[in-house]
Amino acid sequence: MQKKALIVDDDRILRHLVKKKFKAHETVFTTLLAEDGEEAVQTLKDHAISIVVTDLHMPKMDGFELLAHMSAKYPDIPVIVLTAYGSPKSKEKVLATGAAGFMEKPFVVEDLAASIIVSLEKESEGGTLHTVSIDMFLQLIEMEQKTCTIRVINKETEKKGVLFFKGGNLLDARIRDVNGKEAAYEIFSWDSPSLSIQDTCVMNKKVIQEDLQAVLFDAMRLKDEAGEDESAFQESPDEEPPPAEKAATENQAPQKTPPQQTAVEPVTQDPQQKGIAGTGPDAAWDPLMTLGAKLGSAINAGNFKTCYVDRGKENRLVLLPGDVTTVVTLEKNCPGDVILRLLYE
């Protein structure tokens, strides 16, 4: 996927000259233009920019203000500063504001292109991975206590996100101008993304307070709720519903009717009942519940509270223990939070 360089300069001729010359590097990066800091800020919101090249003296929002904004909102995006006043003092001042590079005007466009390419290569200095399991990979980062910046690309939508790790801790995440957990949840929900690893992390502040496992879990839960999770809950066997046999807890195996919704009562539109097709007693599930209780007792698991059942093609169920098992039949599109509430509350 092509990276994007944003050139910010109020000199229209320079902007378009640079863009024209940079066409020779289109296989590496494409060029976007902005005439001042304000336009650059908007472009950063609208596009996943990999590097910014900015002049310092511009109307409206100048290069220093843009550098401050970049440092606060996009600390991972390198900035190369162009200036016509290239004294050692001004260079020092510019680099102190967080710029990654400095180039004096007039400059050779090819030199600027070379600087951009060197900076962009740093994005993947630690390697690039394609079609990986992001949660697996991130847990390795955590285990190895690695410090790095990971750029994630959703290959389906071409959306880009960035994750910041220091000593294996997830500090922050960013998608364009959105950061924190909101960005992390979205990045973690991407299926088989590509990852580029940069072996440094410019972030120091821990914006995401929760640990990685908790954020990953929440992301998976939200994905479940959005109905985008793995097909395990969607796939179905083609066969007719099973004749469940009364299992032999006391060495008996009397035949029972299938655990079906025969005793199920329809449920109305109460929001609390959203996603529930019906509820009612069904003794056909008693053997499973009895054995589940025995299994729990054997491992000192405490009281048997509920049991979630996925039967493939048939509606999923939540079973509640009792003299006769109570069966809550879930609708096919039952939201994840309804299931969690039934199971855990």
Place this chain on the structure above:
Amino acid sequence: MIDIDDETKTIFKDLLSFDDVQGVIFLSHSGERLFSEYEGETGSNLKNFDWTAFTHASKCIREAELVFGNNRIFYRRTELGQFIIIMGWFATIAMIRLKCNELIPAVNPDDPDCE
């Protein structure tokens, strides 16, 4: 009888290293225990558990989560057999499920075995 190779056994054991996973059991479709590994004392009282009856009772289930006061048990029917993971409250089933899918393709969910 299904033979569980060493690599798969290692992966099963690795599941125990996940946060709050306390036991991993793999049963044949007839309820024979092919593999089990527990953390601490979890498994000592399971020696006499009637896995055959449990297998019979769960034959119409593809995947289940049994929720207890102190623990949860994740069940998955697979092509090779039945997979049972004993967990505390802090283990995340979504993660366990993902791990299973990624690490052990052979334990991807299988259709219920009902006549």
